[in-house]
Amino acid sequence: MPRALIFAMAALLLAGATQAAEVIRHKIPNSDFPIARAVEVPAGVTMVHLSGAGPAVADAAATPNSVASFGNTRVQTVSTLKAIEAQLVALKLGMKDVVRMQVFLVGDPAMNGAMDFDGFMDGYRQFFGSAAQPNLPVRSTVKVAGLVNPGWLVEIEVSAARP
Numbered sequence: 209m210p211r212a213l214i215f216a217m218a219a220l221l222l223a224g225a226t227q228a229a230e231v232i233r234h235k236i237p238n239s240d241f242p243i244a245r246a247v248e249v250p251a252g253v254t255m256v257h258l259s260g261a262g263p264a265v266a267d268a269a270a271t272p273n274s275v276a277s278f279g280n281t282r283v284q285t286v287s288t289l290k291a292i293e294a295q296l297v298a299l300k301l302g303m304k305d306v307v308r309m310q311v312f313l314v315g316d317p318a319m320n321g322a323m324d325f326d327g328f329m330d331g332y333r334q335f336f337g338s339a340a341q342p343n344l345p346v347r348s349t350v351k352v353a354g355l356v357n358p359g360w361l362v363e364i365e366v367s368a369a370r371p
Contacts, residue, residue: 231307231369233344242337244344247307254370256305258295260312262360263287273359281316281324284362285331292366293335301368303335304343308367311349316361323351328362 232248249255264287266279278284293303313328315321328349336344345366355363 231371233307235344240337242333242344243347245346247346249307249369255307256296256299256301256368256370258292258366258368260363260365261288261291261295262355262357262363264291273357275317275359275361278357278359278361280318281313281327281361282331284360285328285364286334288362288364289331289335292364296366296368299368301370303341305368305370306336306343306345306366307369309345309347310365311347312352312355312363313349314352314355314361324361325349 230250231253232250233244234246234248236243236245263278263284265277266283266287267277270276279287289303292306296302296305311328313323313325316324316327335341355361
């Protein structure tokens with residue numbers, strides 16, 4: 209086989225491998241809601257799954273393990289996503305690499321036990337769906353009766369794709 213043909217075939221295979229490693233995010237049609245409808249992660253991309261993370265203490269003077277010590281849903285969401293971001297950075301990844309997110313919200317006692325979805329979204333939009341970070345994950349958000357820490361209103365787990 210001629211050497212030029214071998215190089216041409218190798219270049220085509222390499223180009224195909226490069227294209228195959230691209231994560232494809234499908235937007236929700238006719239919507240600006242900041243989640244993806246679907247995300248395609250091709251073969252050859254390493255998936256990194258982070259365990260669930262919760263918020264840091266926001267008010268050390270408040271009763272330990274109380275909602276007041278961790279803050280409202282928005283405060284807890286931002287704190288939790290900052291913790292996730294730090295874990296991703298330590299793994300040489302970023303929020304742009306998140307492809308899947310599962311969110312667990314507890315009803316806020318200050319809202320008669322209703323889930324504060326608006327507070328969650330206010331915090332979430334600081335990390336996803338902005339001009340600075342437009343990559344959107346697929347996401348599920350569920351209300352749960354409680355989390356491991358009685359003061360937590362938020363726990364989040366993510367999966368990221370490492371091309």
